[in-house]
Amino acid sequence: GENVEQHPSTLSVQEGDSAVIKCTYSDSASNYFPWYKQELGKRPQLIIDIRSNVGEKKDQRIAVTLNKTAKHFSLHITETQPEDSAVYFCADLDTGRRALTFGSGTRLQVQP
C-alpha cells in the first residue's frame, strides 16, 4: 500500500529562523499533497496543499515544493513565530484508496 515518510520527527528552531519538513511518498499516481497543522488539543487543520501540476505554492510565510520525479515534497516556514509551534502532518491522496495517507508527523517548537 501507499507509504508516506516524514522527517524530522521533531524540530526546534529559534523565532525568526526558517523550518523545513520533508516527506517522500511511494504512489507515483498521487496528485494531491496537503499539509495539516495540529496545535495541542485541537483538530488537524489544512494549512496549504499542492497538486501535481505545479512545483511550488506559497501562502505568506509558508510554502510547499513538490518534486514528482523524486516523489518528495517539503513544507517551508519562514520567519517562524511561537504560534507556529505544533505538530505538522504531510499527506498524499492514495489514488487506490481515495483517502489521505499521512506521514508520522513533525513536532515543531519555535523558541522565543
Place this chain on the structure above:
Amino acid sequence: EAGVTQFPSHSVIEKGQTVTLRCDPISGHDNLYWYRRVMGKEIKFLLHFVKESKQDESGMPNNRFLAERTGGTYSTLKVQPAELEDSGVYFCASSQDTRTEAFFGQGTRLTVV
C-alpha cells in the same frame, strides 16, 4: 457553518468493555473517513464511507471494530470488546469530494485500561 463534530471528546474504559464513538460530518459531505493516531505515530486510515456505503475498510484493525453510517449522515465506530492496544485518538474527517480538502473533527481520545 458547523464543522465536523465528534463525541465523546474523551473516553476511559476497561479492557473488555464496549465503546461507541460518534462523528457528525459537515452537512452535505458525502465522504466520511475514520482515522486513528496511536501515541507518537502517524494518523492511520481506518475506513472511508461514501454516503452510507463503505468505500474502503481495509484499514480496520480487526473484527472488534464496526463502523456504520446509516442514512448517510452521522457515523458511529464501535469497539467491542476493547483491548489495551486500541488506545489512541480517533479522528473523523469529511469532504465534499475525494479530491478536495478533508475537514477533521477534534478527535476522541480513547484510553483502555
